[in-house]
Amino acid sequence: xxxxxxxxxxxxxxxxxxxxxxxxxxxxxxxxxxxxxxxxxxxxxxxxxxxxxxxxxxxxxxxxxxxxxxxxxxxxxxxxxxxxxxxxxxxxxxxxxxxxxxxxxxxxxxxxxxxxxxxxxxxxxxxxxxxxxxxxxxxxxxxxxxxxxxxxxxxxxxxxxxxxxxxxxxxxxxxxxxxxxxxxxxxxxxxxxxxxxxxxxxxxxxxxxxxxxxxxxxxxxxxxxxxxxxxxxxxxxxxxxxxxxxxxxxxxxxxxxxxxxxxxxxxxxxxxxxxxxxxxxxxxxxxxxxxxxxxxxxxxxxxxxxxxxxxxxxxxxxxxxxxxxxxxxxxxxxxxxxxxxxxxxxxxxxxxxxxxxxxxxxxxxxxxxxxxxxxxxxxxxxxxxxxxxxxxxxxxxxxxxxxxxxxxxxxxxxxxxxxxxxxxxxxxxxxxxxxxxxxxxxxxxxxxxxxxxxxxxxxxxxxxxxxxxxxxxxxxxxxxxxxxxxxxxxxxxxxxxxxxxxxxxxxxxxxxxxxxxxxxxxxxxxxxxxxxxxxxxxxxxxxxxxxxxxxxxxxxxxxxxxxxxxxxxxxxxxxxxxxxxxxxxxxxxxxxxxxxxxxxxxxxxxxxxxxxxxxxxxxxxxxxxxxxxxxxxxxxxxxxxxxxxxxxxxxxxxxxxxxxxxxxxxxxxxxxxxxxxxxxxxxxxxxxxxxxxxxxxxxxxxxxxxxxxxxxxxxxxxxxxxxxxxxxxxxxxxxxxxxxxxxxxxxxxxxxxxxxxxxxxxxxxxxxxxxxxxxxxxxx
Numbered sequence: 001x002x003x004x005x006x007x008x009x010x011x012x013x014x015x016x017x018x019x020x021x022x023x024x025x026x027x028x029x030x031x032x033x034x035x036x037x038x039x040x041x042x043x044x045x046x047x048x049x050x051x052x053x054x055x056x057x058x059x060x061x062x063x064x065x066x067x068x069x070x071x072x073x074x075x076x077x078x079x080x081x082x083x084x085x086x087x088x089x090x091x092x093x094x095x096x097x098x099x100x101x102x103x104x105x106x107x108x109x110x111x112x113x114x115x116x117x118x119x120x121x122x123x124x125x126x127x128x129x130x131x132x133x134x135x136x137x138x139x140x141x142x143x144x145x146x147x148x149x150x151x152x153x154x155x156x157x158x159x160x161x162x163x164x165x166x167x168x169x170x171x172x173x174x175x176x177x178x179x180x181x182x183x184x185x186x187x188x189x190x191x192x193x194x195x196x197x198x199x200x201x202x203x204x205x206x207x208x209x210x211x212x213x214x215x216x217x218x219x220x221x222x223x224x225x226x227x228x229x230x231x232x233x234x235x236x237x238x239x240x241x242x243x244x245x246x247x248x249x250x251x252x253x254x255x256x257x258x259x260x261x262x263x264x265x266x267x268x269x270x271x272x273x274x275x276x277x278x279x280x281x282x283x284x285x286x287x288x289x290x291x292x293x294x295x296x297x298x299x300x301x302x303x304x305x306x307x308x309x310x311x312x313x314x315x316x317x318x319x320x321x322x323x324x325x326x327x328x329x330x331x332x333x334x335x336x337x338x339x340x341x342x343x344x345x346x347x348x349x350x351x352x353x354x355x356x357x358x359x360x361x362x363x364x365x366x367x368x369x370x371x372x373x374x375x376x377x378x379x380x381x382x383x384x385x386x387x388x389x390x391x392x393x394x395x396x397x398x399x400x401x402x403x404x405x406x407x408x409x410x411x412x413x414x415x416x417x418x419x420x421x422x423x424x425x426x427x428x429x430x431x432x433x434x435x436x437x438x439x440x441x442x443x444x445x446x447x448x449x450x451x452x453x454x455x456x457x458x459x460x461x462x463x464x465x466x467x468x469x470x471x472x473x474x475x476x477x478x479x480x481x482x483x484x485x486x487x488x489x490x491x492x493x494x495x496x497x498x499x500x501x502x503x504x505x506x507x508x509x510x511x512x513x514x515x516x517x518x519x520x521x522x523x524x525x526x527x528x529x530x531x532x533x534x535x536x537x538x539x540x541x542x543x544x545x546x547x548x549x550x551x552x553x554x555x556x557x558x559x560x561x562x563x564x565x566x567x568x569x570x571x572x573x574x575x576x577x578x579x580x581x582x583x584x585x586x587x588x589x590x591x592x593x594x595x596x597x598x599x600x601x602x603x604x605x606x607x608x609x610x611x612x613x614x615x616x617x618x619x620x621x622x623x624x625x626x627x628x629x630x631x632x633x634x635x636x637x638x639x640x641x642x643x644x645x646x647x648x649x650x651x652x653x654x655x656x657x658x659x660x661x662x663x664x665x666x667x668x669x670x671x672x673x674x675x676x677x678x679x680x681x682x683x684x685x686x687x688x689x690x691x692x693x694x695x696x697x698x699x700x701x702x703x704x705x706x707x708x709x710x711x712x713x714x715x716x717x718x719x720x721x722x723x724x725x726x727x728x729x730x731x732x733x734x735x736x737x738x739x740x741x742x743x744x745x746x747x748x749x750x751x752x753x754x755x756x757x758x759x760x761x762x763x764x765x766x767x768x769x770x771x772x773x774x775x776x777x778x779x780x
Contacts, residue, residue, distance in 0.1 A: 101183030137169035177220025294325030442698035
């Protein structure tokens, strides 16, 4: 079911089915949480993965009215108590969290960052101490017994007693290895709610009971190492988002009214204040250029590779780089309200809108752990009781299964992949509002879009010149240029741009005046000339001078007819039309090649114009002359026919239609706060070529997630089978789990390197200037 609102389309609480506080299963639209989560947030030290989320759901959930009133952001170790529940005091929530072996305090972004760093440092310290004593114990054993003995330790000490020095070293390694998980394990035991922390502590204790101190130390060290790697990988992904903060400089060079300058913290610069940006400097705040000219690198915000010229009156954005020249800029937004700050906040909050695959992994982990525990009990009891197996041997194998029951690699790989994907997208000028919308583009089967500003540039151009009555094309253009020289009308811009392209000199006519709704009149070289619509020519009694077939051909192509003449009659006609993007045909072809079955143009323009454009670029279906409510109806029809429907629009006028689609993409969001707020995905420029990149990026992300899940499950399955036949060891199981954790994290972090290296489409044919003109001039 498609979502049915704009900005607050997803304002519903998460279902009970998801351990991590996100919505229940269903289509993409239903996966997202509210765009703006309202409630109290807490930083929870020790909240590292889905296991802790599940614990907090069970312990804190009942105290706040149910787990549907909790939301979690594992990447930032944040728990949010949503409004609408029983509303216990913050102190009570902090006390409840403490019973789980974790600690909580009210959320503060700066403190949270420091706390996360301190937590990671503590994990690193205890892991290094555990590893050092483990290595010392192994080295002692190597010195005592030689190479053969060192290899033999991996299969146990046998009947020989372990020297006390060796026992002490391994015992110390165990102590440091379980130090940070023991409080969580104790909390789990008191609640009779086993989790992976309790499983590991039980496995370590069982190994000690069997006298296998090397095995116990190995499990303790490697489990501590896996938790540290988990926290490190989460921090690595978090830092990729935090790096966006470094794009904007902390200070601005403020220019005062008396001409003096001073460096002032960007956060203290008031709206309306002027500041100086020298060549090569980053721009600290959003603003408007009031003096100077330059070329700005907007790639940090928009992903554009080319420098964008800036002069008086142009907007500039925080985090972009002034390439040349010195600009004086008037601040239009406070530091906390810039486009960059909005991007940072939204990417940071996006983890609460979890992808369907994340929910599946969380649910699987909740089922997997107790199932493996039951298998462990069966392996410990059945062989000795049924076939008379050795109790110690099968109890050891049961402990191996407990180690295998830890789903660390499985549960951490998906959120790290999603966050890395979100960060890479933001760096490429594509703002994705959550994990649900990382997954959705890869499944797109139908795509609806407006014409203006997507397939076309939204700017008119002179498509053709038709001189009449013996006048030359150059003389015809000279008359048009003279009348439009001082006009600000979009058609005037098109005519003057064509004059510049043709190398013609611009000479303004004398005594020009505007005839409202009709055109322009003036004097050129002592002769009265005029320019306007065919209706203007009709009113002058000169409509018959325009050939009927020419008029019909221009109107049939959906172009605009501009007649030019003098007192003697019509001198000629210009045909103007909205310029098709040069790469539009290739982009549409690439979308089809990616499996998008239906591409539909929804436009308020006349049918002739829309069909001419659609036919040239390869769009499948055209629905023209639509009102906003008609676009909504069209989207609803597509939703009933196709699995995943996307709507590309401006994020404001098209918001109702975008809300009805499974996900909406806003174009050109860099200059529109509304577009950033309302769309599920926002393209920071008007480059529709980002859409095929988005689909490809989505599929790359999902492929990596599936690779990680497959590798994790295959490793677990192999050890379960090996354990069932008594062929596995505890050290082997934990080492494999750490190894897989390293592999899946490294694989996930590859997404941070995603780049839009090829902006040009790989399929279809690029539309040349002459081809585009001919298409619209002749109506095909």
